[in-house]
Amino acid sequence: MPLVRITLCFLCVLCCLVSACSSSVNSADANKIKVGIVFDIGGKDDRSFNSAANQGVLRAKKELPIVLRDAEPGDATSLEPAMRAFAQYGYNLIIGVGFAQAPILEQVAKDYPNTHFAIVDGVCDSPNVASLLFKEHQGSFLVGMIAASTSKTNTIGFVGGMDIPLIRKFLKGYEEGARYVNPSIRVIPNFIGITDAAWNNPSQGKELATAQIQQGADVLFQAAGNSGLGVFDAAESMKKFAIGVDSNQNYVKPGTILTSMTKRIDNAVFAVVKEEVEGKFKGGVHVYGLENDGVGYAMDEYNKHLIAQAIIDKVEIAKKKIIAGEIKVTDVMAK
Amino acid sequence: MLRNIFNFTLIASTLRLATPLILAALGGLYCERSGVINIALEGIMLAGAFTAALITFYTQNPWIGILAAVTAGVLVAAIHAVATINFRANQVVSGTAINILFLGVPALLCGVFFGTTGNTPQLPREQTLNDWQVFNPQESPLLASIFNQNPLVYFALLAVLLTFFVIYKMRFGLRLRAVGENPEAADTAGISVNRMRYAGVLLSGAFAALGGAYISIGQNSLFTRNMTAGRGFIALAALIFGKWDPLGTMIACLLFGFAEAIAIRMQGTVNIPNQFIQIVPYVLTIVVLAGFISRAHPPKALGIAYTKE
Numbered sequence: 001m002p003l004v005r006i007t008l009c010f011l012c013v014l015c016c017l018v019s020a021c022s023s024s025v026n027s028a029d030a031n032k033i034k035v036g037i038v039f040d041i042g043g044k045d046d047r048s049f050n051s052a053a054n055q056g057v058l059r060a061k062k063e064l065p066i067v068l069r070d071a072e073p074g075d076a077t078s079l080e081p082a083m084r085a086f087a088q089y090g091y092n093l094i095i096g097v098g099f100a101q102a103p104i105l106e107q108v109a110k111d112y113p114n115t116h117f118a119i120v121d122g123v124c125d126s127p128n129v130a131s132l133l134f135k136e137h138q139g140s141f142l143v144g145m146i147a148a149s150t151s152k153t154n155t156i157g158f159v160g161g162m163d164i165p166l167i168r169k170f171l172k173g174y175e176e177g178a179r180y181v182n183p184s185i186r187v188i189p190n191f192i193g194i195t196d197a198a199w200n201n202p203s204q205g206k207e208l209a210t211a212q213i214q215q216g217a218d219v220l221f222q223a224a225g226n227s228g229l230g231v232f233d234a235a236e237s238m239k240k241f242a243i244g245v246d247s248n249q250n251y252v253k254p255g256t257i258l259t260s261m262t263k264r265i266d267n268a269v270f271a272v273v274k275e276e277v278e279g280k281f282k283g284g285v286h287v288y289g290l291e292n293d294g295v296g297y298a299m300d301e302y303n304k305h306l307i308a309q310a311i312i313d314k315v316e317i318a319k320k321k322i323i324a325g326e327i328k329v330t331d332v333m334a335k
Numbered sequence: 336m337l338r339n340i341f342n343f344t345l346i347a348s349t350l351r352l353a354t355p356l357i358l359a360a361l362g363g364l365y366c367e368r369s370g371v372i373n374i375a376l377e378g379i380m381l382a383g384a385f386t387a388a389l390i391t392f393y394t395q396n397p398w399i400g401i402l403a404a405v406t407a408g409v410l411v412a413a414i415h416a417v418a419t420i421n422f423r424a425n426q427v428v429s430g431t432a433i434n435i436l437f438l439g440v441p442a443l444l445c446g447v448f449f450g451t452t453g454n455t456p457q458l459p460r461e462q463t464l465n466d467w468q469v470f471n472p473q474e475s476p477l478l479a480s481i482f483n484q485n486p487l488v489y490f491a492l493l494a495v496l497l498t499f500f501v502i503y504k505m506r507f508g509l510r511l512r513a514v515g516e517n518p519e520a521a522d523t524a525g526i527s528v529n530r531m532r533y534a535g536v537l538l539s540g541a542f543a544a545l546g547g548a549y550i551s552i553g554q555n556s557l558f559t560r561n562m563t564a565g566r567g568f569i570a571l572a573a574l575i576f577g578k579w580d581p582l583g584t585m586i587a588c589l590l591f592g593f594a595e596a597i598a599i600r601m602q603g604t605v606n607i608p609n610q611f612i613q614i615v616p617y618v619l620t621i622v623v624l625a626g627f628i629s630r631a632h633p634p635k636a637l638g639i640a641y642t643k644e
Contacts, residue, residue, distance in 0.1 A: 043452050043453045043454070043560055044451075044452060045445075045451040045452055045453060045454040046454070046559075047454075072452050072453075074438065074439075074442075074560070074561075163609045163610070188603050189602075189603050190599070190602045190603055191602065191609050193613060194609060194610050194613055197561075197564055197565075200559055200560060200561055200562060200564065201562065201564045202554075202555045202557075202559055202562060203355075203550055203554045203555060203562070203564070204564070204599075206554055206555060207348060207351065207352065207554075207595075207596075207599055208599055208602070210344075210348070211344070211348065211599050211600055214344045226454070226559040226560075226562075229457065229555070229556075229557060229559070230554070230555055233460075233554075233555055233556050236460055237460060237465075237466075252457060253457075
């Protein structure tokens with residue numbers, strides 16, 4: 001009797017697997033370029049970092065002849081199997097999103113030297129990997145200027161997700177931008193946590209933001225994935241300003257979100273897919289900064305009434321100076 | 336510097352952070368007092384958090400969302416009840432299965448309803464459960480901030496008193512405890528062991544789901560994947576730490592909340608690396624557990640399925 005049950009269960013699972021596999025490749029797609037993307041823990045709907053990457057591949061899918069599949073590993077241990085599965089099934093280009101995937105991608109890329117890879121926010125040395133890096137410190141400098149110019153309390157906050165050098169890079173740029181406008185401004189920096197769960201804890205984001213506001217902060221910049229949505233909630237209910245990150249988040253809470261530090265992962269990802277389709281894939285480090293609109297700050301119909309033109313003019317001048325090298329923004333990750 | 340850490344806002348923050356723990360731990364209390372281990376609190380909280388956000392999104396009424404969350408919690412707890420009471424499955428295994436199941440189910444349903452993989456759309460502020468100012472002393476805005484809390488915060492504190500009364504003063508509580516301590520004797524006295532255990536497990540579903548709903552539509556305005564971030568397990572620890580007693584459990588939850596609130600305020604105020612600050616709640620727990628409480632005695636029949644002779 002138990003044997004029958006076990007066999008039945010086994011058969012059920014097998015059926016599911018077979019039906020899942022058979023639907024994944026159909027013949028019309030056989031000679032298209034196959035692109036696989038592995039998202040970070042936050043998942044592609046974080047309205048921020050992963051969403052930006054997702055926008056890029058979705059645009060590529062619409063405009064280019066590719067087959068697109070994605071994987072959203074729920075935890076760090078599923079990143080590698082997801083990536084290897086794509087490589088095994090003969091995908092032409094595999095994109096890893098997030099710094100945490102760099103060491104894994106390094107390994108997988110060595111095992112599949114004929115497959116092309118791209119990594120967002122990380123560096124791998126293999127010639128078949130394109131490393132997509134951003135000058136987040138430059139974009140953060142500009143939103144830091146906007147924050148300091150807007151603050152009435154002379155105090156601004158920063159809520160980072162996981163406490164890692166990459167997020168410290170945002171913080172440093174933000175602080176320098178704020179001090180550039182107002183040398184005496186107080187910046188309160190907080191981090192959600194020290195594990196990857198920090199990207200998915202909006203309650204903690206709200207609590208940290210509330211504590212910052214109670215200490216006098218009236219503009220809060222968040223770089224915390226899903227946890228940042230809690231920062232927006234706190235700012236909205238206490239009638240302060242928040243600054244979005246990675247994607248243009250101005251629409252999430254109109255009137256509360258002052259601007260967003262955009263990191264055009266979408267453009268970078270789209271460009272690498274396009275190169276792959278055109279047979280021009282190039283390995284190595286690709287850097288996106290202010291000079292090629294890889295980072296910036298978002299202005300649209302949701303926030304244009306929140307920031308005075310005089311402030312924007314000042315920020316635009318600083319932007320030109322940074323590009324020209326007249327203002328040096330510290331990159332804490334530079335060796 | 337110390338004034339930045341220790342002030343009235345710390346009390347308000349402690350209450351906010353302790354509320355989901357108190358609700359879930361009270362749920363665990365009803366369940367475990369009846370003799371059924373409930374490791375599934377985390378999964379039930381997630382189910383409650385998701386259902387609350389989903390139903391509030393469609394009805395635009397957080398109270399209907401809360402009601403739906405409680406219903407969902409009871410249904411999920413019913414899985415645990417059927418498995419452990421009727422089929423006498425191992426209680427830890429059943430609970431773990433529920434936890435794993437509800438890491439996945441909300442993400443799947445988000446796909447069905449919203450085409451996303453784990454996030455619900457953000458609710459406008461007026462559709463979430465907003466704070467109630469119950470007492471407003473004009474002369475002290477800080478004091479007023481303590482009395483401006485989410486309705487579920489007040490409910491959690493009331494529920495502690497209510498649970499104390501139910502467990503120690505009412506016939507239902509006496510029977511629940513009897514079933515958890517000595518099911519054979521209770522059975523002989525004519526109490527239906529299974530029925531009492533069902534009541535305990537289903538109540539735990541209702542309370543844990545409320546805790547989840549507080550996180551999604553009370554503190555926040557949406558559901559994100561795995562947003563309870565282990566609070567169900569901390570609630571379970573608080574229950575043990577509080578020796579399965581309503582007041583003790585509440586104090587344990589408040590202690591956890593307090594430690595977390597302190598850690599939040601220490602960040603950026605004190606010059607200590609974050610990694611150390613963030614272990615403060617856990618270190619405090621170990622110190623208190625090791626130093627201040629005597630041996631905890633769980634209900635004697637906890638974890639043992641009852642078979643009628």
